[in-house]
Structure formats: structure tokens, C-alpha cells
Amino acid sequence: MLNQLLKKLIKTASGRARFLMAVAGLSVALLLILSAVQIQANYNELLYSKTNQDSVANFLVINKSVTEKTVGATNLSDADIADLKAQPFVDELGVLTPSRFKVAAQSISDQIPFYSDIFFESVPDEFLDVQTADWKWDENVNYIPMIVPNQFLDMYNFGFATSQDLPQLTQDLVKNLPMEIKIKTADGKERYYGKVVGFSDRISSVLVPQTFMDWANARFGTRENTKPSRIVIRTKDPGNPQLTSYLSNHGLTTDADKTRFSKYRQVVDTVVNISWITGALMLLFAVLIFSLFIELTVASCKEEIGLLITLGAAPKQLQRFLMKQFFPPNIIIALVVLLILSVLQWLLQQWLQTQHMYVSAVLSYTTLIAAAVILLVLWMVNRFSINKYIKRNA
Amino acid sequence: MHIQLQQIVPVPLKDKFSKRGSDVWNNNLQFAPGEWIKIKAPSGTGKTTLVHILYKLRSDYEGTILWNNTPLQQITGDALAAMRQQQVSIVFQDLRLFPNLTARENIELNRVLQEPYCESSTIDAMAEVLGITHILHQKAALCSYGEQQRIAIIRAMVQPFSWLLMDEPFSHLDQQNITKAAALIAAECTKRNAGIILTDLEDDTFFKYHKTLYL
Incomplete structure (x- = not known):
């Protein structure tokens, strides 16, 4: 009942376009970052797993x-x-x-x-x-x-x-x-x-x-x-670009045939890094938009929030209510992104199998951990902005 | 819950009251639990200021107020909210309803802000007594001032409290409605063994006051 009344008082609909923008930005950012993590995981699997290697050392x-x-x-x-x-x-x-x-x-x-x-x-x-x-x-x-x-x-x-x-x-x-x-x-x-x-x-x-x-x-x-x-x-890895660059920097040489993979490795590393950086930048902007969106919502309901607190609404109550309004969309975005990545990973696995390369058909646990960590960061950002703006109005 | 006022004077009224005396300003007072107190004063002597100071809506005053021996200045955030939910209820002079909520929603909000003190049906019963049943579904903004005043009174009654602050609560009601509202308030306060602090311009016989103070 309280939540229904609060929902009537604190309308988030005032910034629907901004909300959608924030959601879209966050989705793309998450997709980029988590794909970077997954690509890295796949690549490591291709390089180091026993099925893909003749000898371990x-x-x-x-x-x-x-x-x-x-x-x-x-x-x-x-x-x-x-x-x-x-x-x-x-x-x-x-x-x-x-x-x-x-x-x-x-x-x-x-x-x-x-x-x-x-x-x-x-x-x-x-x-x-x-x-x-x-x-x-x-x-x-x-x-x-x-x-x-x-x-x-x-x-x-x-x-x-x-x-x-x-x-x-x-x-x-x-x-x-x-x-x-x-x-x-x-x-x-x-x-x-x-x-x-x-x-x-x-x-x-x-x-x-x-x-x-x-x-x-x-x-x-x-x-x-x-x-x-x-x-x-x-x-463990003669294709390690670090190894090849160390050798050439120190005027050393070795069997070039064994280290030729380092060239491809560097290309993949660059692509993964670009994806990382782009994703991180987008995440930063998306978080910024989200936090501005929260500020705007709170600012547009300044009088209502002020009166609620006057009547005895606890800042904690309002924070909890606002968290319930703002945080669940983040979870949904993360789940949708993970679902998309799962499908892509499965397709990739099917395709690579035809090329005699073997990667896991499901997402690596590092990707899931990364998603959880990002959600935690978003939770903290949400909480921090809500606390800040509520305090300002209290 | 004890209320102690120690040498309270609002900063904007400091000069004015340094020249003339007052029962409240620059005085030491104690309100015992369950006391019904009338504060009488002409316009511009700080009735609303006093109510707001007691409710901690403003802090531009000198002196100390103690609620149960705790300085009011030290009660903040969630503790202040708990005090307003459990100990102190208020009827503002300017009523302060949410214009976009209906009369019922305005009352209901204060009922469910804490663990509800009474049933939702109590609202209907009280609205019946004060004759505003027909506007319960109306947006507060569309109600007349007299109706809003009665909504604000019922809103103050549906929460638990040990003190009820009222700032000219009957200014827009006719004698008949005043009698009904006062009877309702008196019954609720007696039930809770709660104290009353009421400010008004004139003498009145709404309640059986224990004390009358002149600002």
C-alpha cells in the first residue's frame, strides 16, 4: 500500500525517453564488456586447453x-x-x-x-x-x-x-x-x-x-x-607476444616457426582491448546517465519528498522504495545480455567445431563473475546517488 | 514523553522579545506526558514558529529543546522519522496535503507509513463523524479549505502518537464542525493518553486544557 502511494507521488515517467536512453546505453556497454571477457576466456581455452594443444609444455x-x-x-x-x-x-x-x-x-x-x-x-x-x-x-x-x-x-x-x-x-x-x-x-x-x-x-x-x-x-x-x-x-605458450617482443628487444632469436602465433595473438589482443575500452567508456556514460536520471526524478519530486519526510517518512524508507524502482531494470538488462551472449557462444561453438577448434558451449564463469561485479558496481552507484539526493532534500 | 524548553527564542523574534515578556520565549518550561496545553497569541508572535520548532521543521532559534531529555538537535534522519511516526502527530496551519492524492490516499499514507495503528475502516468512521465521506475519493486539491482541514485532522489521528501538535486547526470550520472535530480529537488523545499543544488566536473551550500560555 505504501509503495503504491509512493509510486503515485514519485513518478518516474517524467523522463521516459531518458530512461530508455540509459537502458540502451547500459545494455550495449554490458554487451561489449562481457563479450570482451568471454572472447578472452574462449581464446585462453583455445590456447591452453589440452584438446587444442599437442604438448603442454x-x-x-x-x-x-x-x-x-x-x-x-x-x-x-x-x-x-x-x-x-x-x-x-x-x-x-x-x-x-x-x-x-x-x-x-x-x-x-x-x-x-x-x-x-x-x-x-x-x-x-x-x-x-x-x-x-x-x-x-x-x-x-x-x-x-x-x-x-x-x-x-x-x-x-x-x-x-x-x-x-x-x-x-x-x-x-x-x-x-x-x-x-x-x-x-x-x-x-x-x-x-x-x-x-x-x-x-x-x-x-x-x-x-x-x-x-x-x-x-x-x-x-x-x-x-x-x-x-x-x-x-x-x-607454456611459445606464441606469447610478450616472449617474442622480449626476444627481439634483447637481440635474441629462436625457432621462428614456434612463435609465429604471436602475430595473430597480438591482433586478437588488440581487438579484445578495444572492446574492453569501448565497453568501459560506455559503461561510464551509461552509469552517468542513470545517475542523472535518478537525480532528475528526485528533483522533479522535490516537494513531495520534502513533505513525505515532514510527515515522518524515514529517509531509509524512501531510499528502499527508490532502489526498488531503479535497480531491477539493471538486473533485467544484465540477464538479457547474458542470454544474448549465451546464444552467441553456442553458435560460435557450433561453428568452431566445424573448424576443429573446441570451445565450451556455455559461458565461462569469468563472464558470469564479471556480470555480477558490474551489477554490484551499478548497485553501489544507484544507492550512492539515491542517498545523496534524498539527503539533499531531507 | 517529556518536553522541556530551555530559554527558547527564535532568532528572527529575538529583539522583539528582549523588550517584552512571554510565557514561552526566554523561559524554562516543562510539558508532562498527557498534558493538554493551549498557547494563545496574537498574529505575528510566533505561534507557527513554535510549532515548527517543536516539530523540528526549523532550527533558527536559541536555547535548547529536550524530547525525553534528548536535545532535539541531536535527533536526525531515521530517528527523527521514527519520532514523527510513533510519538508526535501534527495538524499544520497550512494543512500540507498532497494535492494530487485523493483525500483517502492522503490519510492512508500517514496510516501505512509505520506499522498501522488502526484499521483502514477507521478512516471511514472518522470521515463519517466529520461529514467528509463524500469527498474521500476526491483529489485534495479540489477540496475546499474547510474540507482539507478536516482531512488533515483525520490524517493526524490515524497514526500512533503521545503528543499532538495543532496550529489553528479549526480556523475554517463552523461551530458545529469544530465541536465534532474537537470531540473526536479529545477521544483519540484520551485513548492514547496523549498530550495536546494547540495554538490559537483567541480563548476557546474546545478542550479541557491543563495550562494556557501566552506567547
Whole structure:
């Protein structure tokens, strides 16, 4: 009964056009902001969910780009490495230790003769993509296990062997190929047996176990402690634009194929950001219009409100009544916007499925939380303006 | 509910009353619960000002008013509203009805502003007594001043109160209607054991006053 009488006294109809404008503005603003949140959520899902990714972690070998300026000075300082390690996109970092002695490899077999000067590098075991029981070394083991890049074998089999009329080799054959490793020392040469125990797609270098490298460098190393020039990092997202921009800013380079997605990422990020900013600006204006609308309503009923308070209406009673008048439209707007977004999300899911990309068919919970947060902000703005204008009239 | 007035004088009337005496202005007074008090004064001596000061519609005065030992200045916002809903009812000289509401709605509003003190049918009964049943559905703006005065009186009667403030409440009523209205008010105040503060220009015999004060 009281509400009916108050409704008769405090008419909101005086500003219907303004009310509709405020509603329209708020709806568009909410739609933009919440779509930005949803797009971001979808994008994250596409990037990080297991169905859309081959492997959870990615490894990148990073070194300084060799240009005219950096020739001969591609070593990475401790500071460079520490800085890279501190970046948020680096989960783990390993240093590739180079050999500080001269090495040559020679075939013992007569059928496949070869001799080549080579080099070794080593890397902590957790960065290897080859799992084998043969990957260990101590002074009692009579051979040096090696991991070579898959590309070496491919180059030999499809380039060298065919042009030189040599037999093609399988991985197993290479693993059984006996090899002599000659390490040049101050007083001649030390001879060891070598054995290929695996092929790596990850690191393009001839790898030996870290234990051997440390031992050999200490024993045969001719130069002082050489700084590393290559490192390997583990990252969740090689397409992260932050990563690519960090590398290019610091004159570093890596396998470009793995980071090419960062270009698309930047475009999407820009679009999402524009949507965010536009939505936030519109929300600001819509909130402003709403608050002006409340002020106008209260101002146009100034006398009635004054008399109501004179007769004993509590400011709290009037505030509660006005909140009931002004806030429910906001809830309805938010619900309608969420409904529209749900439909759009479902359609998007259907379409992406035909492209073999998988996103959730329902809205992400972050979108729902964002809607709730915005509603809370609107509630506070409504309450604040109503309290302010009632107090002014009391 | 006690009312204490300590050296009250309205700022605009300060000079005037510094020269001549008054029972109320610049005096210490105490109104006990249930007291019926008549305040008599010629025009321009502050009758309406006093009523408005007591009801806290204005605060341009010197001195202190205590409602139940609380300074009126300290009663604000929702506490003031609670006081006006539960303790103090008022009939304004200028009536102050909502012109766009009907007579019934004007009364009903004051009834439902708090937990209703009486049934809605009480309005009909009181309107019957004061002879305004036929205008209950009319907009207040379209009622004559005498009718509006009776609407305002009924409006004051439908809420709980321990004090009833009335500012020349019968100025536009004939003798017959005054008698009926006064009887109604007296009955309601007796029922609630409520006090009356009534201001008027002349002496009257509307109520059995305990005190008559000259402004």
C-alpha cells in the first residue's frame, strides 16, 4: 500500500525517453564488456586447453642473433640469463654447456667410413625429449652416449646419401654404428668409443651427458671457463607476444616457426582491448546517465519528498522504495545480455567445431563473475546517488 | 514523553522579545506526558514558529529543546522519522496535503507509513463523524479549505502518537464542525493518553486544557 502511494507521488515517467536512453546505453556497454571477457576466456581455452594443444609444455632454444655487430660476441652474460629467467613466460631455463676442447668422430666400420671434426654440447636432462637407459656416463663406462638432431639424419639420408651414391641409414643402424671419438689434448689425442643413443627434435646440437661434459671440460678444456651462448627454456605458450617482443628487444632469436602465433595473438589482443575500452567508456556514460536520471526524478519530486519526510517518512524508507524502482531494470538488462551472449557462444561453438577448434558451449564463469561485479558496481552507484539526493532534500 | 524548553527564542523574534515578556520565549518550561496545553497569541508572535520548532521543521532559534531529555538537535534522519511516526502527530496551519492524492490516499499514507495503528475502516468512521465521506475519493486539491482541514485532522489521528501538535486547526470550520472535530480529537488523545499543544488566536473551550500560555 505504501509503495503504491509512493509510486503515485514519485513518478518516474517524467523522463521516459531518458530512461530508455540509459537502458540502451547500459545494455550495449554490458554487451561489449562481457563479450570482451568471454572472447578472452574462449581464446585462453583455445590456447591452453589440452584438446587444442599437442604438448603442454614447449621448449625453445634461444641464442643471440648473429649479425655484423654481434659476430664473435654472442655469449650470454650471467645478467642476461638471470633476466630471462625472471620473465613470467619462462617456466624453466637450462644452459647449453659447450665443449672447451677439440673433438673429432671417426667411423670404425669399413662399410660406412667417415671422419668429421665435431663439437659437443650438454644440457640438463629435464630438457631432453629422448628417454633412454643408455643416457648416462661415468669414468667406468667405456663409451660416450650422444644424442644427435633428427635433422642430421634427414640431411644425410635425403641429401648427402642420394647425391654421393651412399646407402641410406635407419635410426637403429646409426645407433649400432661403432664410432671412435678423438679428443685433442695438450699432449696428443685421447681416444674413446662413442655411441648415438637417440635423436632429438628439440635441440639441434650433438649432445653428451652433463656429467661427461663437466668432467671432460675440466680435464681437457684448453680455454678458460667459456660463457654459454645458447640456452633452452620451457614455456607454456611459445606464441606469447610478450616472449617474442622480449626476444627481439634483447637481440635474441629462436625457432621462428614456434612463435609465429604471436602475430595473430597480438591482433586478437588488440581487438579484445578495444572492446574492453569501448565497453568501459560506455559503461561510464551509461552509469552517468542513470545517475542523472535518478537525480532528475528526485528533483522533479522535490516537494513531495520534502513533505513525505515532514510527515515522518524515514529517509531509509524512501531510499528502499527508490532502489526498488531503479535497480531491477539493471538486473533485467544484465540477464538479457547474458542470454544474448549465451546464444552467441553456442553458435560460435557450433561453428568452431566445424573448424576443429573446441570451445565450451556455455559461458565461462569469468563472464558470469564479471556480470555480477558490474551489477554490484551499478548497485553501489544507484544507492550512492539515491542517498545523496534524498539527503539533499531531507 | 517529556518536553522541556530551555530559554527558547527564535532568532528572527529575538529583539522583539528582549523588550517584552512571554510565557514561552526566554523561559524554562516543562510539558508532562498527557498534558493538554493551549498557547494563545496574537498574529505575528510566533505561534507557527513554535510549532515548527517543536516539530523540528526549523532550527533558527536559541536555547535548547529536550524530547525525553534528548536535545532535539541531536535527533536526525531515521530517528527523527521514527519520532514523527510513533510519538508526535501534527495538524499544520497550512494543512500540507498532497494535492494530487485523493483525500483517502492522503490519510492512508500517514496510516501505512509505520506499522498501522488502526484499521483502514477507521478512516471511514472518522470521515463519517466529520461529514467528509463524500469527498474521500476526491483529489485534495479540489477540496475546499474547510474540507482539507478536516482531512488533515483525520490524517493526524490515524497514526500512533503521545503528543499532538495543532496550529489553528479549526480556523475554517463552523461551530458545529469544530465541536465534532474537537470531540473526536479529545477521544483519540484520551485513548492514547496523549498530550495536546494547540495554538490559537483567541480563548476557546474546545478542550479541557491543563495550562494556557501566552506567547
